[in-house]
Structure formats: structure tokens, C-alpha cells
Amino acid sequence: MDLNYSxxxxxxxxxxxxxxxxxxxxxxxxxxxxxxRLGKDDYVRWHRIVAAQGWAAPGWPVEYGGTGxxxxxxxxxxxxxxxxxxxxxxxxxxxxxxxxxxxFGSAAQKAHFLPRILHCDDxxxxxxxxxxxxxxxxxxxxxxxxxxxHYVVNGQKTWTTxxxxxxxxxxxxxxxxxxRKQDGISFLLIDMKSPGITVRPxxxxxxxxxxxxxxxxxxxxxxxxxxxxxxxGWTYAKFLLGHERTGIAAVGRSKRELRFLKALALxxxxxxxxxxxxxxxxxxxxxxxxxxxxxEVTVLRTIAQEDRAPGPQASLLKIKGTEVQQALAxxxxxxxxxxxxxxxxxxxxxxxxxxxxxxxxxxxxPLAAYYFNYRKTSIYGGxxxxxxxxxxxxxxxx
Amino acid sequence: MDFEPKxxxxxxxxxxxxxxxxxxxFAARRDIIHSPAGESPEAxxxxxxxxxxxxxxxxxxxxxxxxxxDMFFVMQELGRGxxxxxxxxxxxxxxxxxxxGGQEELLERVAAGEVKLACALGEAQSRxxxxxxxxxxxxxxxxxxxxxxxxxxxxxxxxxxxxxxARSHGGQRDRDGISLLLVDAGTSGLVIRDGRAIDGRRxxxxxxxxxxATLLGDPGTAWPVLEAATDWGAALLCAEAVGAMDALFxxxxxxxxTRRQFGVPIGSFQALQHRMADMFIxxxxxxxxxxxxxxxxxxxxxxERRRVVSAARVRVGEAARFVGQQAVQLHGGMxxxxxxxxxxxxxxxxxxxxxxxxxDHHLRRxxxxxxxxxx
Ligand SMILES: Cc1cc2nc3c(=O)[nH]c(=O)nc-3n(C[C@H](O)[C@H](O)[C@H](O)COP(=O)(O)OP(=O)(O)OC[C@H]3O[C@@H](n4cnc5c(N)ncnc54)[C@H](O)[C@@H]3O)c2cc1C
Numbered sequence: 010m011d012l013n014y015s016x017x018x019x020x021x022x023x024x025x026x027x028x029x030x031x032x033x034x035x036x037x038x039x040x041x042x043x044x045x046r047l048g049k050d051d052y053v054r055w056h057r058i059v060a061a062q063g064w065a066a067p068g069w070p071v072e073y074g075g076t077g078x079x080x081x082x083x084x085x086x087x088x089x090x091x092x093x094x095x096x097x098x099x100x101x102x103x104x105x106x107x108x109x110x111x112x113f114g115s116a117a118q119k120a121h122f123l124p125r126i127l128h129c130d131d132x133x134x135x136x137x138x139x140x141x142x143x144x145x146x147x148x149x150x151x152x153x154x155x156x157x158x159h160y161v162v163n164g165q166k167t168w169t170t171x172x173x174x175x176x177x178x179x180x181x182x183x184x185x186x187x188x189r190k191q192d193g194i195s196f197l198l199i200d201m202k203s204p205g206i207t208v209r210p211x212x213x214x215x216x217x218x219x220x221x222x223x224x225x226x227x228x229x230x231x232x233x234x235x236x237x238x239x240x241x242g243w244t245y246a247k248f249l250l251g252h253e254r255t256g257i258a259a260v261g262r263s264k265r266e267l268r269f270l271k272a273l274a275l276x277x278x279x280x281x282x283x284x285x286x287x288x289x290x291x292x293x294x295x296x297x298x299x300x301x302x303x304x305e306v307t308v309l310r311t312i313a314q315e316d317r318a319p320g321p322q323a324s325l326l327k328i329k330g331t332e333v334q335q336a337l338a339x340x341x342x343x344x345x346x347x348x349x350x351x352x353x354x355x356x357x358x359x360x361x362x363x364x365x366x367x368x369x370x371x372x373x374x375p376l377a378a379y380y381f382n383y384r385k386t387s388i389y390g391g392x393x394x395x396x397x398x399x400x401x402x403x404x405x406x407x
Numbered sequence: 408m409d410f411e412p413k414x415x416x417x418x419x420x421x422x423x424x425x426x427x428x429x430x431x432x433f434a435a436r437r438d439i440i441h442s443p444a445g446e447s448p449e450a451x452x453x454x455x456x457x458x459x460x461x462x463x464x465x466x467x468x469x470x471x472x473x474x475x476x477d478m479f480f481v482m483q484e485l486g487r488g489x490x491x492x493x494x495x496x497x498x499x500x501x502x503x504x505x506x507x508g509g510q511e512e513l514l515e516r517v518a519a520g521e522v523k524l525a526c527a528l529g530e531a532q533s534r535x536x537x538x539x540x541x542x543x544x545x546x547x548x549x550x551x552x553x554x555x556x557x558x559x560x561x562x563x564x565x566x567x568x569x570x571x572x573a574r575s576h577g578g579q580r581d582r583d584g585i586s587l588l589l590v591d592a593g594t595s596g597l598v599i600r601d602g603r604a605i606d607g608r609r610x611x612x613x614x615x616x617x618x619x620a621t622l623l624g625d626p627g628t629a630w631p632v633l634e635a636a637t638d639w640g641a642a643l644l645c646a647e648a649v650g651a652m653d654a655l656f657x658x659x660x661x662x663x664x665t666r667r668q669f670g671v672p673i674g675s676f677q678a679l680q681h682r683m684a685d686m687f688i689x690x691x692x693x694x695x696x697x698x699x700x701x702x703x704x705x706x707x708x709x710x711e712r713r714r715v716v717s718a719a720r721v722r723v724g725e726a727a728r729f730v731g732q733q734a735v736q737l738h739g740g741m742x743x744x745x746x747x748x749x750x751x752x753x754x755x756x757x758x759x760x761x762x763x764x765x766x767d768h769h770l771r772r773x774x775x776x777x778x779x780x781x782x
Contacts, residue, residue: 141667143668144673280580350604352604384736393736
């Protein structure tokens with residue numbers, strides 16, 4: 010047992026830090042660290058900077074443009090990016106649809122889509138959930154009926170993250186209504202510009218437009234856009250769900266937020282002393298910090314077994330990761346106190362709205378919205394209740 | 408003992424609830440909170456007509472002389488209905504005026520619904536400690552002026568008169584040396600920056616620069632009034648929170664019975680049943696404490712009042728957090744949408760938790776009472 014990073018790992022980390030110091034635009038860093046909202050341009054700009062370096066898809070095989078890094082190096086990369094305040098590389102293209110295309114897609118699909126994903130030429134979104142199919146994803150009802158060289162798609166997807174910007178959507182659709190509900194599903198790649206697609210915004214409780222409803226009305230999709238075999242889509246979806254298993258813990262981001270929280274609690278006063286000196290509040294932060302340490306080591310233990318098949322361990326990381334994130338967001342609001350009450354949407358969007366008297370006020374203003382927004386993390390990507398069901402069934406055999 | 412509302416209390420609550428259901432439904436409220444003014448003159452007129460502005464004002468000033476127990480049933484309905492009008496700000500101001508004395512005429516106008524009040528008590532550095540005051544009083548007693556910056560003033564942009572805490576003498580966190588003053592919102596030396604709060608209400612930042620003010624009571628002696636009035640307000644917020652939790656709990660229970668996944672209502676999953684049971688226990692414990700706080704909030708025994716109000720704020724605050732977060736979670740994706748009332752009860756509960764002392768503040772105060780150390 011040796012729980013230290015190797016000298017090679019340390020050197021790699023330094024290389025990553027140097028890259029970030031030289032290439033992460035300060036305005037993006039400020040937005041991310043300050044809990045402000047990111048626009049399409051922000052994501053695309055950062056993705057292309059990273060792609061120019063050849064690091065946009067560290068997990069891919071080298072032949073497709075991956076980095077050849079091992080799992081520890083990928084972890085270090087994720088962690089340093091998050092610590093530095095880099096915008097995330099959105100997972101829908103790089104981490105979700107791309108591995109499915111690599112594993113099950115046609116040669117033409119690989120040749121066309123993978124380079125475009127790598128360089129963020131297409132913005133992808135994920136069309137799985139439907140109004141009647143959330144946790145029970147296999148009961149999805151959107152149909153795709155074969156008509157010559159096309160599938161004709163009808164139905165509705167919902168909660169589609171950032172679909173308002175999307176060029177492409179990967180969808181689970183029902184191609185055999187007669188089969189058992191998991192068996193009649195196919196995996197389709199659909200151009201968002203196709204006639205018959207309507208995207209309708211859903212405003213979230215923090216008033217952010219982050220998710221959408223997507224309607225399909227006789228949308229014609231070329232059969233070439235079917236991934237793998239017809240009616241095998243559920244297998245591919247499950248493959249995808251187990252694929253990115255360590256990133257979801259978001260340890261790096263939580264470390265950055267922990268620093269932010271401590272800095273905030275150092276500036277906030279309680280009885281003329283820093284709030285961080287208050288034993289009650291300090292104990293709460295300490296508890297989250299310890300939980301985060303435990304999570305980090307658990308992630309590293311998972312990484313160390315990288316050659317084993319992805320498993321239900323991901324559920325543990327998702328539950329703990331989101332619990333830590335939510336606890337940090339909650340403590341930030343608590344630390345800000347009444348200063349977290351004003352809601353300033355102009356500031357959140359990076360415009361100057363209400364005149365804030367001080368930098369402290371500017372920093373406190375987005376925190377409640379951030380706390381509200383982060384209630385999503387225990388719901389999406391398979392709710393935490395569903396993750397517990399998976400642990401109970403797949404790990405504990407109950 | 409009797410935990411049921413008296414007949415008049417029930418009638419008033421029923422009338423209020425009927426009005427909310429008819430005229431202040433979710434869509435109507437949404438239009439109001441997103442309007443430039445952020446409040447509705449019709450809604451205010453209705454609150455006045457129902458007698459709500461007169462309720463806590465003494466009979467001698469044309470009010471009904473209602474106590475915190477009467478206010479309990481009103482606040483509960485306002486919480487249930489998510490009423491965002493600057494009512495709480497006004498009645499809290501009225502409570503200050505009543506305890507400070509000497510503003511009978513103004514109280515009459517408040518009771519009649521002609522004047523809205525707001526209390527400018529917090530400052531950037533004070534967080535939940537209302538004795539932490541840097542704003543200053545200057546000038547002689549009969550021509551006082553106030554200078555300083557007050558933050559997060561609920562209803563500050565809607566008020567006709569502001570009640571301001573400021574320091575006549577003493578150090579920044581001394582309880583001795585605090586004054587309360589009345590400032591006309593239209594006077595010189597006042598800048599009000601009105602904005603929306605996270606729960607859809609309005610709050611303002613207010614800068615006073617030698618603003619002409621009227622002292623309430625003797626200079627430097629206002630702490631007991633300030634503390635008693637805000638304790639009364641804190642007890643009212645407990646009642647409002649219970650109303651909001653009650654409604655949120657009901658909506659979640661309905662959702663668990665109707666939302667189907669895996670071919671069954673999600674309420675048939677034991678994990679969710681137990682969660683609902685925990686929410687129910689939180690709610691009932693909170694309801695009990697909110698009632699106790701309402702019963703003691705007007706009490707002349709300051710130590711008992713502090714103890715009970717702080718205990719209620721802790722218990723209600725913890726319940727509000729649990730019920731609010733779990734209600735969102737149990738609604739799944741629907742829970743994070745702005746079009747669902749659940750999200751708005753959650754936001755209001757969060758805002759209440761940050762107003763007039765958070766859980767930690769009241770825990771500290773509870774444990775800090777002299778009686779706490781008696782073994
Ligand atoms: C911000 C956000 C972004 C999203 N982005 C996308 C996206 O880009 N693409 C996409 O396809 N989907 C997306 N989703 C959808 C997400 O995957 C679903 O919301 C999630 O799977 C839950 O489904 P539901 O909302 O229908 O809740 P429901 O399934 O109705 O669940 C309601 C509640 O019941 C619980 N529950 C359900 N079944 C069980 C059970 N068997 N045992 C115990 N508890 C249970 C749930 O945990 C939850 O608390 C997003 C969701 C959110 C909130």
C-alpha cells in the first residue's frame with residue numbers, strides 16, 4: 010500500500026497547471042469561480058482551447074484523438090481543471106455519445122461524428138427522459154417507424170439539458186412496441202435542424218434556462234443514423250450509464266467550492282470575529298471536508314481498479330459526490346446569511362444590473378440561486394434513490 | 408389547553424384563504440412578483456379590507472388589538488398562499504411603533520391601510536446580530552438625522568415610512584446606545600435600491616445620508632424594544648413557515664399518490680414512504696413549536712420569550728430545510744421547475760430561514776440564556 014502520487018504524477022500535474030495558467034481565460038475563470046451562469050460561447054471557447062492542445066477527450070483511445078493518459082492522469086487533469094475554475098467540457102458529446110459510437114457505431118458514423126465531437130463542431134444533447142419515463146426509463150414511448158430509408162420519429166423528450174444550443178441529439182426510441190419494454194428500444198442520432206422538431210424551454214427554480222422539452226412530429230431520420238442494431242438500444246444505454254464512473258463524483262469541483270466557502274466564512278463576521286472561527290460553523294465545514302476526503306480516496310480506489318468492468322460502484326460515487334456538493338452549496342448560503350437574499354439575474358448572467366456596494370455583496374448574490382440549482386444533482390443522472398436501489402440489488406444482492 | 412383557533416380566528420383565516428384561492432392563485436402571484444412594482448395595489452386593498460393591517464394594532468388606535476396568537480392563523484394562510492405583498496414588513500414596523508410608544512397617529516394610519524412600513528435593521532456586517540450597528544444618529548433629539556447603509560430591507564422600496572436602527576453612542580456591537588428612528592421614505596438624504604429577493608418578494612438596499620428622522624423613545628435605549636419586536640416577528644415567521652410546509656407537504660403527498668413509475672404510484676416505494684413519514688414528523692414538531700412561540704411572543708417575561716422563540720426558530724428552521732429539500736427531491740425533475748408551486752414554497756422557506764436569525768443564531772441564543780445553565 011502506498012497512497013502517494015508518484016513523481017511522474019507530480020510532474021504531470023505541474024504540466025497541467027502550467028497549461029491552465031497560460032490558457033484558461035481569466036473571464037471564464039471568474040465566472041466559474043463566482044457561480045455565474047455560463048453561455049454557449051463560454052463552453053465552446055474553452056472546449057476549443059483544450060482541443061487545440063489535443064486534450065479534449067482524455068478518455069478516448071489515441072487513434073480517435075485521445076491522450077493516452079492513464080486513469081490517474083485523467084483524474085489529475087479533471088481535478089486541476091476544476092480547481093482552476095475551468096468550465097466543464099460538457100459530457101454529452103465527449104463522454105456519452107462518443108463511446109457508444111466507438112463501440113457500436115458504423116465506420117461512417119465514426120469518421121463523421123468523432124472528429125466533430127472532439128473539436129466541438131456539433132453541440133450534443135441527450136434525449137432519454139420523457140414525461141412518463143424518468144426513473145423508469147425503459148417505459149419510454151417515443152416511436153420510430155421505418156419508412157424506406159428513414160425512421161419517422163414521433164413523441165416527446167423532456168429535461169433535455171441545453172438542447173436550445175444543440176446541433177444533434179442522441180435518443181432512445183421505441184422501434185418494436187410489441188417486445189418486452191427493454192427489448193424494443195433503439196439508439197438514434199438526430200439532427201436538431203430536422204423539420205418537425207420543436208424545443209421548448211423549461212425554466213428552473215433559479216430562473217435559469219438549462220433544460221427543455223423536445224417535441225418530435227413526424228421527424229424523418231436517415232437509417233444511417235441508427236447506432237448498432239435495431240432494438241438493441243437498451244444495451245447501449247446501459248453501456249453508456251456505466252461508462253463515466255469516476256468523474257461524476259466531481260471531487261475537484263468540490264475542493265474548489267470548499268476553498269470558496271472557507272474564504273467566505275473568513276470574511277463574514279460573527280460577533281466581531283471571522284465566522285470560520287466559530288466552533289459550530291467550523292465543525293459543519295470540517296464535517297463536509299472530511300466527507301470529501303473520504304470520497305476522494307474512494308474515487309482513487311475505484312480508479313486503481315480501472316481495468317475491471319465499470320460497475321455499480323459508480324452509484325456510491327454519485328450519491329456521495331452530490332451530497333457533498335449540496336452540503337457545500339447550503340453552507341455557502343448559510344455563511345452569506347441575509348446577503349444571499351437579493352436575487353440579481355443580471356449579475357448571474359454576467360451583466361451589471363443592480364449596483365452592488367461591495368465585492369462581498371457581488372459574491373453573495375449568486376449563492377442562493379446556486380444552492381437552488383444544485384438540488385438537481387440528486388435528481389438527474391439516475392436519482393439518488395435509484396442509485397441506492399442499484400447498490401442494494403447489484404452490490405448487496407438484496 | 409386549546410390548540411384550535413377561536414371562532415373569529417377561524418373566520419378570518421377562512422376568509423383569507425378564500426380570497427387567496429380566488430384572486431391570488433399561483434398564476435396571479437407570478438404576474439405580480441414579475442411586475443416592475445413587485446406588489447399589487449388590489450391585493451393590498453384586500454388585505455386591508457379583511458382587517459389584516461388593523462389586526463395587530465391596539466384598539467385605541469383603531470385596530471383589533473390582536474396578539475401573536477391571532478396573527479398565527481393569518482400568517483399560516485399567507486404562507487400557504489405564498490402571498491408576497493409587503494404585509495409582514497408593515498406589521499413588524501407596527502409592532503415596533505407600538506412597543507416604542509408615541510406614534511399613535513401613525514399607527515392609526517397603518518391600521519387603516521394608508522401607510523406601509525419597512526424595518527431597516529440589518530447591515531452588511533451584522534448578519535443575524537441586530538445589535539451590530541454601524542449606522543449613526545446625529546443632531547439634537549428634536550432634529551435628529553441618521554446616516555448609514557442598511558441591507559436587505561424587506562419591502563424597503565414599497566414603504567412610506569422606514570424604521571431604522573442606528574447608534575447614538577457605544578461600540579458597534581453594544582446593546583447600549585441603540586436608537587430606533589422613523590424616516591419618511593420621501594425625505595432627502597435617502598437612496599433606496601429596490602430589487603427582487605430569491606423568494607419573489609422585494610427587498611432593498613437603503614443608504615441614509617443625514618436623513619431627517621424622528622426618534623422613537625429615548626436615544627440609545629431601544630434594544631429591548633428592538634429585540635421584543637423582532638422576537639414577535641420571528642414567531643410570526645414560524646407560523647408562516649408552518650403554513651408553507653403544510654401546503655408543500657400536501658402537494659408532495661398528492662404527487663406520490665399520482666405519479667407512476669415502474670407501473671405503480673411512486674408512493675408505493677418504501678424508501679419514499681419513510682421519507683414522507685420523516686417529513687410528517689418534522690412538520691408536526693414544527694407546528695407545535697410555532698404554536699408555543701405564538702403563545703409566548705407577546706409575553707412580558709423577556710427570558711421566557713427569548714427561550715421559546717429561539718427554540719421555535721431552530722425547530723421550524725430544521726423542519727423547513729428538510730421538508731423543503733425532500734419535497735423537491737420527491738418531485739424529481741418536476742421539483743426543479745419554476746412553474747411548480749413546490750419550488751416556490753421551498754424558496755420562501757429558504758428565505759424565512761435567513762430572516763431574523765438562522766438556526767445557528769437561535770441555537771446560540773437558546774444555549775446562552777441564563778436559565779440554560781441551571782442543572
Ligand atoms: C437539471 C436536470 C437535467 C437533466 N438533463 C437530462 C438530459 O439532458 N437528458 C435526459 O434524458 N434526461 C435529463 N434529466 C432527467 C433525469 O434523468 C430525470 O429527471 C431523472 O431520471 C428522474 O426522473 P423523473 O424526473 O421522471 O422523476 P421520477 O422518476 O418521477 O421520480 C420522482 C421521485 O421518485 C423517486 N423514485 C422513482 N422510482 C423509485 C424507486 N423505484 N424507488 C425509490 N424511489 C423512486 C425518485 O428518486 C424521485 O425522488 C435531467 C433532469 C434534471 C433535473
